[in-house]
Amino acid sequence: MIIGHLYKVLTGSMLVYAAYFEFAFYTGMWPGEIAALRWDEVNTEGRVANVCRIVADYKIEERTKTREARRVMLNSRALNAIEVAKSVAELRAKQSRRQHKQSPYVFPPTKNFEFIQQASVTDKHFKAALVALKIRARRQYNCRHTYATMCLMAGMNLGFIANQLGHSVQMLLSTYARWINSSEDWSEVGKLEQSLIGTKLVQTEPVPL
16 A cells, blocks of 8 residues: 555656665665665566665665675565666656766665665655555554565565575564464464374385385
């Protein structure tokens, strides 16, 4: 709903903020990592983005949030956000009044600077969408939590999810345990039943002499 609303109300170069949030919801990257993502770190054919820098204290730092570079694999929604950002970049290049026509950053702000220097630049669009949609207030950081929970609810490998988020598996488990454990998840019980049946079959097979 939030992404759809942003694509509906934002136009022209402002559309980059809709793309920003689609990318945030479907990669789980930290806001500062998204703001610092450059075109030369995105491979649309390989469907990956190399995360190796971050915006901190209004400047670009050549490190990530965890100080370890990682490769984020891009799903179709993340790739769509990249395509929208590319169309915005082409539009900006044609605008004679613009100070930074060709920014090396994928999601540049619409005014004055090459990269988003602070969260308030995107936060105002996020909050406006929540108000318009009558969704309770929350931080835009929740985009990251949404991605993590979607991955967990889809049954994806914990090691893969942790790697995509830049977490350790232990951190992932402690943060999102309630989305992993469910007393009513009979599909998990089914897995055990299949294992028990398999064990019984193996035990009843005759042992070769």
